[in-house]
Each structure stands twice: as C-alpha cells, then as structure tokens.
Amino acid sequence: MIAINDRESFTILLKVLQEKGYTVIGPTVQGQAIVYDKIDSIQDLPVGCGDEHRPGGYSLRKRGDGALFGYVVGPASFKKFLFPPSQKLWQAKRTKDGFDVQKEKKERFKMAFLGVRPCEIQGIMVQVQVFLKGNYVDSHYQKRRKDNLIIAVNCSEPGGTCFCTSMHTGPSAKAGFDLCLTEIIEEKRHYFVAETGSPGGEVILKEVPHCEASASELKHRDQIMDKAENLMGRTMDTSGIKELLYRNRDHPQWEKIAQRCLSCANCTMVCPTCFCSHVTEGTDLTAQDVQRVRSWDSCFTSDFSYIHGRHVRHSTSARYRQWMTHKLASWIDQFGMSGCVGCGRCITWCPVGIDITEEVRNIRLGSVPNPNDSAKGVHDEND
Amino acid sequence: MVIKKKQKSLPHKKYKPKLAVFKFASCDGCQLSLLDCEDELLAVTGEIEIAHFLEASRRVLDGPYDLSLVEGSITTPHDAKRIRDVRKISRTLVTIGACATAGGIQALRNFKDVKEFVSLVYARPQYISTLATSTPIVEHVPVDFELRGCPINKSQLVETISAFLQGRKPQTPTSSVCMECKRRGTVCVMVAQQMACMGPVTQDGCGAICPAYNRGCYGCFGPKETTNTESLAKWFLEMGMKKEEVMRTFRGFNGYAPEFRQESERQEMG
Ligand code: SF4
Ligand code: SF4
Ligand code: SF4
Ligand code: SF4
Numbered sequence: 001m002i003a004i005n006d007r008e009s010f011t012i013l014l015k016v017l018q019e020k021g022y023t024v025i026g027p028t029v030q031g032q033a034i035v036y037d038k039i040d041s042i043q044d045l046p047v048g049c050g051d052e053h054r055p056g057g058y059s060l061r062k063r064g065d066g067a068l069f070g071y072v073v074g075p076a077s078f079k080k081f082l083f084p085p086s087q088k089l090w091q092a093k094r095t096k097d098g099f100d101v102q103k104e105k106k107e108r109f110k111m112a113f114l115g116v117r118p119c120e121i122q123g124i125m126v127q128v129q130v131f132l133k134g135n136y137v138d139s140h141y142q143k144r145r146k147d148n149l150i151i152a153v154n155c156s157e158p159g160g161t162c163f164c165t166s167m168h169t170g171p172s173a174k175a176g177f178d179l180c181l182t183e184i185i186e187e188k189r190h191y192f193v194a195e196t197g198s199p200g201g202e203v204i205l206k207e208v209p210h211c212e213a214s215a216s217e218l219k220h221r222d223q224i225m226d227k228a229e230n231l232m233g234r235t236m237d238t239s240g241i242k243e244l245l246y247r248n249r250d251h252p253q254w255e256k257i258a259q260r261c262l263s264c265a266n267c268t269m270v271c272p273t274c275f276c277s278h279v280t281e282g283t284d285l286t287a288q289d290v291q292r293v294r295s296w297d298s299c300f301t302s303d304f305s306y307i308h309g310r311h312v313r314h315s316t317s318a319r320y321r322q323w324m325t326h327k328l329a330s331w332i333d334q335f336g337m338s339g340c341v342g343c344g345r346c347i348t349w350c351p352v353g354i355d356i357t358e359e360v361r362n363i364r365l366g367s368v369p370n371p372n373d374s375a376k377g378v379h380d381e382n383d
Numbered sequence: 384m385v386i387k388k389k390q391k392s393l394p395h396k397k398y399k400p401k402l403a404v405f406k407f408a409s410c411d412g413c414q415l416s417l418l419d420c421e422d423e424l425l426a427v428t429g430e431i432e433i434a435h436f437l438e439a440s441r442r443v444l445d446g447p448y449d450l451s452l453v454e455g456s457i458t459t460p461h462d463a464k465r466i467r468d469v470r471k472i473s474r475t476l477v478t479i480g481a482c483a484t485a486g487g488i489q490a491l492r493n494f495k496d497v498k499e500f501v502s503l504v505y506a507r508p509q510y511i512s513t514l515a516t517s518t519p520i521v522e523h524v525p526v527d528f529e530l531r532g533c534p535i536n537k538s539q540l541v542e543t544i545s546a547f548l549q550g551r552k553p554q555t556p557t558s559s560v561c562m563e564c565k566r567r568g569t570v571c572v573m574v575a576q577q578m579a580c581m582g583p584v585t586q587d588g589c590g591a592i593c594p595a596y597n598r599g600c601y602g603c604f605g606p607k608e609t610t611n612t613e614s615l616a617k618w619f620l621e622m623g624m625k626k627e628e629v630m631r632t633f634r635g636f637n638g639y640a641p642e643f644r645q646e647s648e649r650q651e652m653g
Contacts, residue, residue, distance in 0.1 A: 030570070031569065031570040031575070031597070032570060032575050032576060033570040033575050035568070035570065056574055056618070057574060057577075058574050058575045069458075075570055075571070075574075075575075076565070080568065081622060084568070085565070085566035085568070086566055191651060209478070216579070258611075258615045259611075259613075259614065260611075261610045261611065261614070262559070262583040262584065262610075262614055262615060263559075263560040263609050263611065264559040264582070264583035264584075265558065265559060265561060265562050265563060266561050266562075266566075266571070266583070269561070269565035269566070270565065278520075280554050282542065282545075282554060283545055283549060284545065285423060285426040285427060285429075285430055285541060285544060285545045285548065286426050286429065286430060287545070287548070287549055296562070296565075296566055297562075297564065298558075298562065300558075300560075301556075301557075301558040301559075301562075301608070302557065302608045302609060303556070303557065303558065303608075313607075315609075316609060316611065332632065339630045348574065349571060349574055350584075351571070351573050351574060351580070351582075351583050351615070351618065352614055352615070352617075353618075
C-alpha cells in the first residue's frame with residue numbers, strides 16, 4: 001500500500017498518463033454540475049467542489065477545502081465513452097449493381113478514466129458482461145474498452161441518493177481497477193492512499209513519486225471508509241428481490257407510480273448499466289448514401305415495444321414495471337448479476353423524483369406472500 | 384454532382400414527383416426551413432419538381448400534386464374552404480409546424496372571445512372576416528403525416544421528403560425531449576437549477592436545443608406519446624410556480640394540442 005503525497009505528485013500522475021498516450025477523462029465542472037470530460041491539468045478537476053443529491057434535485061456546493069474528488073458522482077456516468085449515445089455503425093454508397101460499404105478509418109481509443117467511483121466500476125463490469133461476454137461480442141464496445149485504464153477513487157462521502165452499500169458495490173472498490181485511490185484531507189496534509197489492481201496500474205504508479213504508506217495513514221483510510229459505509233442516503237433491501245418482483249406483476253403500486261412517472265426515460269439514460277439502443281437506417285434525398293446509426297433507447301418509450309403492428313407496453317405502469325423488474329430481477333437471470341449498482345442517478349435525475357429504493361419498499365408492503373416462506377423459512381432466491 | 388451520377392445510372396428520364404407548398408395562418412417560418420435547406424435543396428430539385436412554392440418562385444404548375452406541405456392553421460371561412468380544395472389536388476398531404484398540427488400560437492384566441500380582440504385591434508372591425516377559433520388542418524381534412532415544431536426542424540423535413548421519395552416511413556421520434564437532452568450530455572436544467580422545463584412531456588425533434596442554452600423547453604414540438612402533464616404540472620407547483628404560471632407554460636405554441644389544452648384548463652379552473 002502506497003501513499004501519494006500532495007497535489008504535485010498528482011500533476012505528475014496526469015503527465016505520466018498523457019505521455020503514455022492516454023486521453024484522460026475525469027470530473028470537471030460544467031453547466032452547474034460535475035461532468036466527466038477530457039482533463040488536461042489538475043485545474044480542470046472540481047477543486048473544492050461538492051454536490052448535493054436528493055430525489056429530483058441536485059446542486060453544487062463549495063466545500064471550503066482543496067478536495068479534488070469531494071463530490072459524489074456526475075449526472076452522466078462513464079457509459080457515454082464506452083457506449084456512445086449515438087454512433088454510426090456503418091455507411092454505404094449505392095453502386096450500379098448494389099452497394100459498397102465504406103471503409104471506416106481506424107480509430108484508436110486509449111482512454112484513462114480518472115475518478116471512477118466503485119459503483120461506476122461495477123457499472124462498467126455489468127456492461128462488459130452485456131456487450132463482451134456470451135456468444136456475441138459487440139465490436140464497437142470492445143474497441144473502446146480494449147485499452148481502457150481505470151483509476152478509481154473511493155467514496156469517502158456518499159451522497160443523498162447513494163445506496164451502494166446495499167448493492168455491495170461500494171463505497172470501497174474491491175476489484176476492476178488498475179489503480180485505486182483514497183483521498184485523505186487532514187488539517188495540514190492532503191494525500192492519497194493508492195492501491196494497484198493490475199500490472200498496468202503498477203507501471204503507472206512506478207513513475208509517480210510515492211512512498212510506502214505508514215500504519216497510521218492506512219488506519220486513517222480504513223476509518224474513513226468504514227464510516228462511509230454507513231453514510232448512504234438510501235438503502236435497499238435486496239433479499240429475495242428477484243422472486244419479489246416476479247411475484248408482484250399485478251401489484252397496485254405500479255399504477256400509483258404511473259400517476260407520477262412521466263415516461264420521459266431520464267432514469268434509463270443516466271443509468272450506468274442500461275444498454276438499450278435502437279438502430280436506424282437513414283438515406284439522403286438521392287438515396288445514394290445510407291447510414292446505419294445506433295442510439296440510446298429506453299423501455300420507457302412506446303416505440304421500444306413496437307412489434308408486428310402494435311405496441312406491447314402501452315401504459316406507463318407496464319413500462320416502469322419492465323424497467324424495475326429488469327434492473328433488479330430478470331437481469332440476474334439474464335446476466336448473473338444485478339442491473340443496479342446503487343449509484344442513485346435515477347433518483348436524483350428523475351424530473352419528478354421517483355425513488356427506486358422507496359418503490360421497492362412499496363412493493364414489499366402489499367406484496368403477494370411468498371409461497372415458500374411458510375414451508376422453508378428463509379428462502380434462498382438463487383436455488 | 385451526386386445528381387449527375389444518378390442520371391448516368393438511369394438512362395431514361397424518370398418521373399419527378401410534384402411538390403407543392405401551401406400557406407394558411409402562419410408566420411412563414413416553416414416554409415423558410417425548406418428554403419434554408421441550401422445544399423439539400425439542390426438535391427430536392429433534382430428529385431422533385433417544385434410545382435407550387437410561392438415563397439420561392441412565381442412559377443406555378445397545375446395540380447394534382449404528389450406531395451403537399453401545408454403550413455398554417457385555419458382561421459377564416461375562406462381558408463376552411465381552401466384547405467378542402469388543397470386536399471382534393473394532393474396525393475399526400477403533410478402538415479408542417481405547430482400552426483398546422485395544433486393551431487399555433489394564434490390558437491390562444493380559442494380560449495377567449497375573438498370578437499373582443501377584433502374590436503380592440505382593428506379600427507373597422509366590420510371588415511374582419513374571421514372564425515372564432517384557430518384550428519389544426521386535421522380538424523378539416525384527412526392528413527397523411529404531421530411534422531411537428533415551431534418552427535419545424537430542417538433535418539426532419541429532409542428526412543420526411545426522403546422517406547416520401549423512397550416510399551418508407553419517416554424516422555421522426557415520438558419520445559421525450561429529455562432523451563435527446565441526455566444523449567447530447569446537457570445537464571438537466573430542471574433538476575440542477577429548478578427551471579420549469581416542458582421536455583418530459585414534449586416530443587423530441589429539435590435536438591433539445593433550449594436546455595443546451597440553459598433554459599427550459601417551451602414545448603415547441605407538442606405533446607410526446609404518453610404524456611403525463613398532470614404529474615409535471617404538480618411538480619411545477621411544488622417547485623414554487625403559481626397556478627397562473629403553470630397554466631401559461633402549457634398554453635404556448637402548442638397550447639391547443641389536446642394534452643396541453645387539458646392541462647392548462649385544469650390549472651385555470653382548479
Ligand atoms: S437503477 Fe438507478 S441506482 Fe441503480 S444503477 Fe441504475 S441509475 Fe444507478
Ligand atoms: S431497464 Fe429498460 S432501458 Fe434499461 S436495460 Fe432494461 S430494458 Fe433496457
Ligand atoms: S421514473 Fe422518473 S425519470 Fe424515469 S421515466 Fe419516470 S419520470 Fe422519467
Ligand atoms: S432539461 Fe428539460 S428536457 Fe432536458 S432532461 Fe431536464 S427536463 Fe428533460
């Protein structure tokens with residue numbers, strides 16, 4: 001375990017990454033929020049900036065210290081860099097007797113993500129499972145992910161809509177990073193405790209001035225991170241959640257949510273794991289040129305469930321139910337993990353503040369009883 | 384150049400569909416979007432015979448027309464008859480813009496007594512022949528496709544004409560402005576700055592321009608599919624807006640579109 005002292009060493013870390021050809025992408029302040037974008041120097045980071053999260057509300061605040069990572073998470077996750085919101089898949093030109101697919105120029109993506117929160121690492125891992133595992137590999141995702149470096153920063157101050165403790169994805173990163181930092185601000189010292197998670201991370205750290213972390217530094221970090229576990233703004237009881245949602249397709253709460261839900265799809269757009277897209281093929285006026293484009297889509301739109309001349313999910317209640325059931329239940333069957341990492345974005349960025357943790361509680365309240373409960377006592381959902 | 388190549392590959396002169404543009408009560412902004420298609424317009428004239436477009440040319444070819452673009456709403460008895468004539472000579476009739484699809488900003492008169500306006504505005508009200516309401520084209524004749532917006536979006540117009548030429552459905556989403564707002568990476572002005580935004584109930588098509596310029600959506604493209612105006616209005620009130628302000632927010636360029644109309648009336652009455 002290693003301590004990187006002061007901010008100067010941090011400047012060197014950025015330089016090392018840039019010299020190795022990485023585009024560094026990390027937090028910066030834009031449009032009154034923390035936005036992940038290209039970082040050129042330490043000045044681009046949100047120095048001394050914190051953020052407040054509540055259902056349907058967000059604001060920045062001055063922390064009064066020099067923290068580089070003193071906020072919680074940005075509105076948009078790192079998803080947009082690996083799975084772009086809109087992306088040309090291919091383009092073709094008409095020829096005399098058919099069409100010619102245009103050769104794409106080779107693009108190389110070498111991105112270093114800086115300040116990746118533990119829940120966001122899990123968000124990336126979920127999408128890796130979706131796009132890169134199994135029988136079909138998404139070459140577009142693969143291209144972007146291949147040389148991707150992850151520099152995590154643990155969450156010492158979780159926010160008002162966070163619940164990663166419930167989802168077992170944070171607030172300390174356990175795996176999936178190349179380098180993981182914990183930012184520690186003491187009265188007279190500002191330093192980072194670093195941990196490497198891959199040979200790539202070790203190579204980077206070698207070139208940054210550091211020393212072996214002392215026992216007291218490590219103790220301080222552990223104290224901060226232990227405390228953080230209990231600072232979650234929200235909690236979600238996930239016990240038997242898959243069966244709970246499968247059992248409660250007809251729960252009256254779905255209708256109640258639909259009275260508030262705008263089916264605007266913000267929740268799915270900001271979710272780091274939602275992977276749905278639509279593919280459109282557009283022609284120009286002369287029909288000489290055709291492009292196939294993939295764009296983010298959502299189960300909250302009516303077109304999303306359009307099959308054979310009709311929409312399958314007409315009502316907002318059916319759409320919300322699909323969303324929540326996919327995130328928390330059928331995702332487990334589909335990918336062997338939960339589709340929710342507990343980042344809280346869908347709660348903060350829902351224009352009318354609908355809260356997934358509260359809705360799980362509401363579903364539990366009037367739930368259809370579990371038939372196995374009386375027979376078996378505690379039921380293991382995965383058996 | 385593209386056009387030349389095309390002509391080479393097609394030895395005999397092909398039939399060029401005839402395009403007409405008609406104007407009713409409107410500001411001409413949507414027709415301007417067609418004129419604004421500078422580069423695309425060259426391709427348009429290569430593919431289509433512009434047979435009736437008074438804003439662009441005095442030359443008028445007789446109907447029938449294959450594709451008629453209709454701008455504006457119906458506000459006079461004369462126009463109510465004229466739109467029926469236009470329909471008769473149009474194979475495909477596409478309405479363009481908020482006026483033609485929802486009655487436009489001039490449909491604000493529908494909520495008041497038009498006679499009062501006339502007597503206030505005109506020196507000799509007896510010369511004014513107007514209907515009590517401004518109504519969308521679809522209330523008068525069957526419409527084949529509606530292109531939303533105030534004004535319409537240039538690329539959606541090109542897409543609609545391209546789709547017409549190739550006999551396919553235009554790709555114009557019916558989902559929320561929010562989706563495009565998020566795709567382009569704008570930070571939500573409603574959540575981060577408590578500005579009223581119509582994005583969650585409005586159909587995308589503009590590319591979420593207003594929030595990108597730090598203001599709320601005005602609802603120019605009208606109600607999206609599955610609108611929940613009641614919930615959004617409630618949230619506006621919780622944000623501290625007055626009922627009157629909420630009413631006015633829904634009563635804009637598309638204020639006469641049924642979903643927005645119902646909400647503004649609810650706010651007005653309740
Ligand atoms: S469902 Fe909500 S809390 Fe869970 S990962 Fe998605 S955005 Fe985050
Ligand atoms: S929750 Fe909806 S948008 Fe998200 S992955 Fe599932 S179906 Fe797609
Ligand atoms: S839950 Fe919220 S963000 Fe999601 S569709 Fe409904 S209103 Fe929009
Ligand atoms: S700014 Fe408006 S359009 Fe954009 S996400 Fe927020 S509510 Fe939707």
